[in-house]
Amino acid sequence: MIRFSGITPSGHATLGNHLGAIRRWAREGGPGDLYFVSDLHGMTSAYHPQRLRVRARELLATLVAAGIEADQVFVQSDLLPQLGTLTWILECTCSFGEAARMTQFKEKSARRELEATPVRVGLFTYPVLMAADILLQGADEVPVGDDQAQHVELARTLARRFNGTFGEAFVVPAAVTPPAAARVRDLANPARKMDKSARDAVGVLYVMDExxxxxxxxxxxxxxxxxxxxxxxxxxxxxxxxxxxxxxxxxxxxxxxxxxxxxxxxxxxxxxxxxxxxxxxxxxxxxELLDDGVELDRIRARGAELAAERSAHRLATARRLAGVG
Structure with a gap:
């Protein structure tokens, strides 16, 4: 049984992230579970490259510092060759209508049009990348909130379609509701959640705050x-x-x-x-981990190596069945 979860480095980890997800992963995770820093997901809107890199590194250190086993964590972009390949295969399995129906794309693209900011193609195709994240690692269960459940359902649809059309390659994942956690709200505005990407940090408690x-x-x-x-x-x-x-x-x-x-x-x-x-x-x-760059680099490299090893046979099977390997 593989349970699979990720966190996007759109900002520094907050108390809400810690209590609602990271601490639970450390305390309740099983030996087959996997956790990743989804830095590629942070590229669907305007971002600063160096800030993305630094925050991804900090989040990786935070996951390990919280008690998650080092061999169960990795950074998404370290598997870019594998994910790029599988995302293209899945994009060629997904219909335009299925991608266009994603509620988050509709809401975020409408908001950006109102703000007169570009709507990136990556925002449209992001759910397929998320499906590749899940299917590449053979996840059985994906704990998600209501806002991501539709994306897991797309991953299920694409897995079944590929398996039925070309042959068995993927585990069909199930979306599961994570255990109830504290509803941590912004201290300055309790009407909104404590968000790591909040523009005003006065009501946000960060893990790294003194x-x-x-x-x-x-x-x-x-x-x-x-x-x-x-x-x-x-x-x-x-x-x-x-x-x-x-x-x-x-x-x-x-x-x-x-x-x-x-x-x-x-x-x-x-x-x-x-x-x-x-x-x-x-x-x-x-x-300590951020100050010891050699050790953190070792943890990151080992996590990427193990994640690549776990996915190698699955990706090779998918490529062979799809006619490109």
Whole structure:
């Protein structure tokens, strides 16, 4: 059983990424699971090459620092020759209509047209690249949120079509719903999620933030003027966000947390301490890996080597069956 997940270096890893995905991968991942830094996915809109490179490296270090086994992680672009080949084969298996129906493409392209920014072809073909990511590694299960479920369904469609037309080459993956995690919201605007690509970082807690900066951001977190320490997400979203963060860091139910505090200020101080201690070992280990370039390069090269080895037979089979190998 191979469970397959990735994270895009569109920004620095946030507390939301850590609590919602990275920590869970480290704690609950099985020996066959694979995790990757999807840097190629970060090229579908305007980007800075050096920033993309640096963030991909930082994310790789963060995954390992969080406790994921080094031989289970890799950087997507290190498999560019394999992915380029398989993406073209799958693009020749996918219809224009299937690609055009992808909801994310419709929404993002419409938004960019309103902003008068170019809509890149890569944004249109990105779901096929995602299918290649999944099918190349023979993933059985792909944990995704609702926004990516349609892309996994496309991967299933292409796998079945290729297998039925040319011969068996691919595992047909299943989209699975990941276990419920803390709904970490932006501290300055609880109406939106804590996003690593947010333009305004005042409400975003990053894994690599120093303790003093984490504390300042949490103390400035938006709450309300009600003065009631209760878990009421609809009526008190800012307070509920802090309670969910504290609950995720301490392992206590969010509804039980308010009884331990007498004021918003006291609660914020507790949240700050819990977040600082939760992120401290990951931040320190990430720094160690980034400072030791030789070791991080070794981990990255080994991850790429293993990922290539795992996919070699599958890619060779697909090429042979498609008539190009």
């Amino acid at each position: 303790p003093d900066l984490l504390r300042r951001k949490i103390k400035r977190a938006v709450t309300d003027g009600l003065g009631r320490l209760e878990f009421r997400p609809d009526e008190q979203p800012g307070l509920a966000n802090l309670l969910e963060i504290l609950a995720a860091c301490t392992g206590k139910p969010a509804r039980d947390v308010p009884a331990e505090y007498s004021s918003y200020a006291e609660l914020k101080e507790a949240v700050a301490e819990a977040v600082i201690e939760e992120l401290r070992p990951v931040r320190e280990r990430t720094k």
